Amino acid sequence: MGVLELDGVRITQDDFTLAADWAIPAGALVAVIGPSGAGKSTLLGAVAGFVPVSGGRVLWQGFDITQASPSGRPVSILFQDNNLFPHLSAFENVALGVKPSLRLTADERAQVEAALARVGLEGFGARRPAQLSGGQQSRVALARVLLQRKPLVLLDEPFAALGPALRMEMLGLVAEICRETGATLLMVSHDIRDAEAIADHLVLVSDGVAQAPALTTQMLADPPEALRNYLG
Amino acid sequence: MSDPARHARALALLFGGLVAGWLVMLNFGALGAVAWRAEGLSALRGSDWAAVRFTVVQALLSAGLSVLLAIPIARALARRQFAGRGLLITLMGAPFILPTLVAVLGLLAVFGRSGLVNQMFDALGLSRFNIFGLHGVVLAHVFYNLPLATRILLQGWAGVPAERFRLAAALGFTPRDTFRQLEWPMLRDLVPGAFLVIFLICLTSFSVALTMGGGPRATTVELAIYQAFRFDFDMGRAAALALVQFGLCAGAGVIAWRVALPSALGGGMDRPVQRFDLGGAGLRLWDAGLIIAGALFLLVPLCMVVLRGAPYVVGLPSEVWQAAGRSLVVALGATAVTIVMTLALAHAVLALGGTRGAVLEWLGLAALAASPLVIGTGLFLVIRPLANPRDFALLVTMLVNAGMAMPFALRLILPDLRAEMATQGRLATSLGLHGWARLRIVTLPRLRRPLGFAAGLTAALSMGDLGVIMLFAEREGATLPMQLYRLMNAYRQDDAAGAALVLLAASLALFVVFERWGRGRAGT
Numbered sequence: 001m002g003v004l005e006l007d008g009v010r011i012t013q014d015d016f017t018l019a020a021d022w023a024i025p026a027g028a029l030v031a032v033i034g035p036s037g038a039g040k041s042t043l044l045g046a047v048a049g050f051v052p053v054s055g056g057r058v059l060w061q062g063f064d065i066t067q068a069s070p071s072g073r074p075v076s077i078l079f080q081d082n083n084l085f086p087h088l089s090a091f092e093n094v095a096l097g098v099k100p101s102l103r104l105t106a107d108e109r110a111q112v113e114a115a116l117a118r119v120g121l122e123g124f125g126a127r128r129p130a131q132l133s134g135g136q137q138s139r140v141a142l143a144r145v146l147l148q149r150k151p152l153v154l155l156d157e158p159f160a161a162l163g164p165a166l167r168m169e170m171l172g173l174v175a176e177i178c179r180e181t182g183a184t185l186l187m188v189s190h191d192i193r194d195a196e197a198i199a200d201h202l203v204l205v206s207d208g209v210a211q212a213p214a215l216t217t218q219m220l221a222d223p224p225e226a227l228r229n230y231l232g
Numbered sequence: 233m234s235d236p237a238r239h240a241r242a243l244a245l246l247f248g249g250l251v252a253g254w255l256v257m258l259n260f261g262a263l264g265a266v267a268w269r270a271e272g273l274s275a276l277r278g279s280d281w282a283a284v285r286f287t288v289v290q291a292l293l294s295a296g297l298s299v300l301l302a303i304p305i306a307r308a309l310a311r312r313q314f315a316g317r318g319l320l321i322t323l324m325g326a327p328f329i330l331p332t333l334v335a336v337l338g339l340l341a342v343f344g345r346s347g348l349v350n351q352m353f354d355a356l357g358l359s360r361f362n363i364f365g366l367h368g369v370v371l372a373h374v375f376y377n378l379p380l381a382t383r384i385l386l387q388g389w390a391g392v393p394a395e396r397f398r399l400a401a402a403l404g405f406t407p408r409d410t411f412r413q414l415e416w417p418m419l420r421d422l423v424p425g426a427f428l429v430i431f432l433i434c435l436t437s438f439s440v441a442l443t444m445g446g447g448p449r450a451t452t453v454e455l456a457i458y459q460a461f462r463f464d465f466d467m468g469r470a471a472a473l474a475l476v477q478f479g480l481c482a483g484a485g486v487i488a489w490r491v492a493l494p495s496a497l498g499g500g501m502d503r504p505v506q507r508f509d510l511g512g513a514g515l516r517l518w519d520a521g522l523i524i525a526g527a528l529f530l531l532v533p534l535c536m537v538v539l540r541g542a543p544y545v546v547g548l549p550s551e552v553w554q555a556a557g558r559s560l561v562v563a564l565g566a567t568a569v570t571i572v573m574t575l576a577l578a579h580a581v582l583a584l585g586g587t588r589g590a591v592l593e594w595l596g597l598a599a600l601a602a603s604p605l606v607i608g609t610g611l612f613l614v615i616r617p618l619a620n621p622r623d624f625a626l627l628v629t630m631l632v633n634a635g636m637a638m639p640f641a642l643r644l645i646l647p648d649l650r651a652e653m654a655t656q657g658r659l660a661t662s663l664g665l666h667g668w669a670r671l672r673i674v675t676l677p678r679l680r681r682p683l684g685f686a687a688g689l690t691a692a693l694s695m696g697d698l699g700v701i702m703l704f705a706e707r708e709g710a711t712l713p714m715q716l717y718r719l720m721n722a723y724r725q726d727d728a729a730g731a732a733l734v735l736l737a738a739s740l741a742l743f744v745v746f747e748r749w750g751r752g753r754a755g756t
Contacts, residue, residue: 050658069237071664082655087677100665102673148663 002026003184004047004152006210008056011039011046018042021056022212024201026151029175029185030213031195034205035230040188041080043203043210044154047186048077060152076150076183078158083141084129090116090140091125097144115143119173135166142170146177153178155187164191171198192231196220206230240666241583248580248592251573255595258635259602262610263478269613270471279448280469283456284476290366290441290452291434294373295427301374302381302426303419305526307411308519309382310389320527321386324379327530329689329743330736331696332372332439333716337732338533339363339372339444341540348532368444369452373437377430379530384429388422389415407515432484436477436603439698439713443720453477457605461703467613474606481603488600534736541733544726552731555715556738559695562630562711563742566694567687569634574641574686575671578649593646600639604632608700625704629711633694640693641686648682649675684750691742696735712738 002023011018018039024030032040045051047058049070058066065073076097084093095102095112104112116125119139129137138159145153155174159167171187175198178185186203189195195202201213206226219227309321327335342348343363350360363371392414400410438454445451451459453473460470577596581589611628615621621628652675660666660674676683698713705714712735719728 048662050661070658070661071237071666075662077662079658082659085656085659085674085678088673092673096663096665096673100663100673101669144663 003061004186005059005062006047006056007059009046009053009058010055011042011051012054013042013051016042017208018205018210019208020210022203022210024184024186024213027178027182027184028201028213029178029187029199030201030203031187031189031199031216032203032205032210033189033192033195033230036190038205039208039210040190040205041156043205044077044156044186044188047073047152048075048154049073073152074150075152075154076145076148077154078141078145078156080157080160083158084137086129088128089125090121090127090129090132093129093140094125094143094147097147111147112143115147116140118146119143134162135170138162138170139173142173142177145174146181149181151181151183153183153185153187155185157188157190160190167194168197174198192220202227204230236664236666237661240670243667244576244579244583247576248583251577252580252592252595254573255577255599255635255638258607258631259595259598262607262614263474265610265613266471266474266478266606269467270475273472273475275466275469275472276476277469279451280453280456280473280476282448283451283453283473284480286366286450287435287437287452287454287480290369290373290437290450291431293366293370294377294434295430297370297374298377298381298430299423299427301378301526302385303423305378305522306382306385306389307415308522310386312516312519312523314523320523321383323530324383326534326740327376327379329692329696329739330376330534331698331713331739332376333443333698333713333720334537334696334732334736334739335375335533336372336440336443337540337720337728338537339375341536342533343368343371348536364444365450369437369440369450372440372444373430373434375529375533376440377433378526381426381430382526384426385419385422388418392418428484428488432481432488432600435480435484436605438605439717442698442702443717453480454603454605457609458702461609461612470609471613474603474609477603477606481606485598485600537729537732537736540729541731541736544730545733548727548730548734551710552712552715552719552727552734555710555712556734558626558709559712559735560738560742562626562633563691563695565630566633566637567691567746569631570637570641570690571683571687573634574638574645575675577638578642578646581646582650582653593642596642597639599635602635604636604697604699605703607632607635608703611700612703621704622706622709625701625706625709626711628704629697629699629701630694632700633697634690636697637686637690637693640689644682644686644689645679648679652678680752681750684746684748688743688746688750691746692739695739695742 003026005023006020009020016039020043032043034040042051046053049065049068049072053066056066057064060074088096091112092102094115095104095108098104098108098111113122113125116122119142121136121139121143124132124136129140132140141158153174159170162170171194174185174187177183187199189199196216199216202216202219203213204211204224204227206229211226223231309317340347340363344350345360345362353360396414397410400414405413436454437452438458441450441452441455442458445455453476457470457473457477460466460473574596577592581593581596583589584592608628611632612621615624656674656678660670665674696713698711698717701711701714705711710718712731716728716731716735719731
């Protein structure tokens with residue numbers, strides 16, 4: 001039995017529908033792939049609680065979280081953009097992952113510093129996002145994910161604006177963090193090489209259905225027809 | 233699972249509901265008290281109906297003249313570039329926060345009995361003219377609203393893409409063609425709203441009519457309410473007049489509901505578009521003349537206030553300074569109340585969304601058409617059986633001022649709050665930022681600029697307001713504008729000139745301090 005279970009989930013938005021009925025095991029690193037407009041981000045949004053589900057249930061460790069608010073779910077999410085508050089320093093942006101009130105104890109401040117150091121940003125805490133490069137901004141957001149210690153990490157292509165090498169480096173860092181914390185990862189990707197590099201499972205979204213996850217190695221060795229069409 | 237998001241939403245709706253309830257009470261509850269006391273419209277005399285006619289006629293004339301004159305001036309400003317252009321456009325925002333009595337004193341110094349213009353007429357052997365009456369009221373309203381109309385229309389010109397003017401040049405348009413093809417369609421969209429805003433402002437004119445009106449032939453309904461109240465002690469007639477005024481405002485408000493009202497508070501006007509239809513020397517002279525005339529009309533009265541008042545500031549009697557202190561307290565109190573209420577209402581508007589949110593938003597903007605004297609009359613009637621209304625003069629003034637400033641504050645804050653929620657709402661929600669923590673860490677820092685601007689406007693408007701206080705206050709406990717009015721009435725010209733300068737300085741200082749605060753360290 002999986003740690004995250006989509007039990008007959010249906011998402012309906014105007015004339016668009018998406019169905020998903022599967023589970024993923026704890027600690028899995030899952031890439032969601034498929035053509036643009038197929039509903040990859042919508043699927044993540046439903047898991048995170050930003051997109052309402054019109055049918056079925058979302059279960060976490062057997063508990064029904066279908067009606068829970070986004071902050072009531074065991075989820076850290078990074079969006080395509082707007083992952084940092086531009087008026088807060090890097091330190092404050094990370095510290096939000098510990099306590100949204102930003103009233104930190106000395107111990108918690110040390111944790112924030114340690115998280116910044118972990119992503120290679122020691123000494124950058126006082127800077128504002130505008131004073132950081134794109135890669136550094138991604139690292140700040142990742143440091144916060146690290147501190148949030150949520151068991152499910154969702155990535156909605158937060159590194160899409162970075163170059164291929166830097167993107168791969170960030171994804172590697174994500175994979176490391178997930179292994180360290182034992183978190184499960186669900187990430188949207190439109191580049192099969194990204195998925196291949198870090199994901200152990202693939203979910204293919206096309207034609208209104210999010211297919212059940214399959215092992216990456218198997219999928220790529222013997223691609224089903226829908227995947228062959230997508231890969232072209 | 234505890235749910236702080238739902239909790240925060242409930243809190244937003246609770247506070248928003250409280251504010252909405254207060255606004256309903258202020259705008260409509262006071263009216264209920266008035267209606268109950270009015271015993272129908274039979275108390276009205278013939279002169280009261282003359283006041284209704286005068287109110288509508290002067291508002292139509294003021295709005296019409298302001299917009300008509302603003303069209304060529306805005307057109308000239310839009311197509312010319314010159315040193316000081318940005319400063320002039322900024323100064324055109326000043327009348328908005330200029331206390332009415334200060335403007336009136338400035339205008340009297342130019343157009344009054346012994347003002348600059350009459351001195352010139354004397355020198356030329358022409359007979360002097362009398363400013364008081366309909367033309368005085370309209371002149372003061374045009375002084376106030378011509379810059380406002382110009383700024384609204386300039387936004388329209390700024391909204392025409394520069395590429396269209398380039399295309400027009402490529403097609404060989406003359407200035408006349410440009411007007412017909414590009415400028416006229418823009419004006420057709422914008423002018424009705426601009427006219428309506430100014431018409432609404434002039435409909436509730438009290439202090440201009442009080443000081444520039446001339447006896448029973450030039451009395452607005454607002455002024456008639458005050459006179460029935462203070463001089464005749466005729467509560468029934470004051471209440472009946474208040475009903476009439478409410479009817480006028482409600483009628484205009486219904487029309488405003490259907491026409492999009494423009495706002496001249498935003499920026500983006502000081503970017504001159506490169507234009508190719510600049511015509512020859514004749515057109516250049518025409519534009520220059522318009523701009524200079526407009527600037528003189530605005531600046532000379534203001535300079536006169538400063539020049540006439542400066543020698544007398546030091547020797548002002550202590551009542552003036554005490555009144556200034558009281559006004560400062562009222563202004564700061566009104567500012568705090570406005571900002572808190574606006575934030576609460578804006579959050580509730582966004583939390584509700586849809587039609588219900590729009591109704592809430594309309595309620596916040598409704599005060600645009602509300603009459604301070606109607607509300608004041610109502611509150612007076614409500615308080616009187618319970619306590620001496622005079623004791624509440626400053627509190628009532630503060631609360632009414634806060635209600636009056638709310639439409640402007642809401643218009644400034646709501647769009648930015650909406651944008652903030654759209655770009656960063658999901659991030660804040662995913663991090664579990666709710667309620668006070670979200671307000672403190674995200675919303676207030678991100679909204680610092682519109683908050684500062686709204687606070688500055690509220691403080692300046694409240695500092696210079698002469699309205700409801702005139703119903704409530706006795707000799708003691710006057711605000712600075714009221715004290716200034718007394719000095720003017722007692723023909724203490726020198727003290728009045730000094731007090732006007734103090735009032736002008738205080739209003740500007742309040743605006744500048746808050747607005748500067750808003751610009752400081754705002755997030756990018």
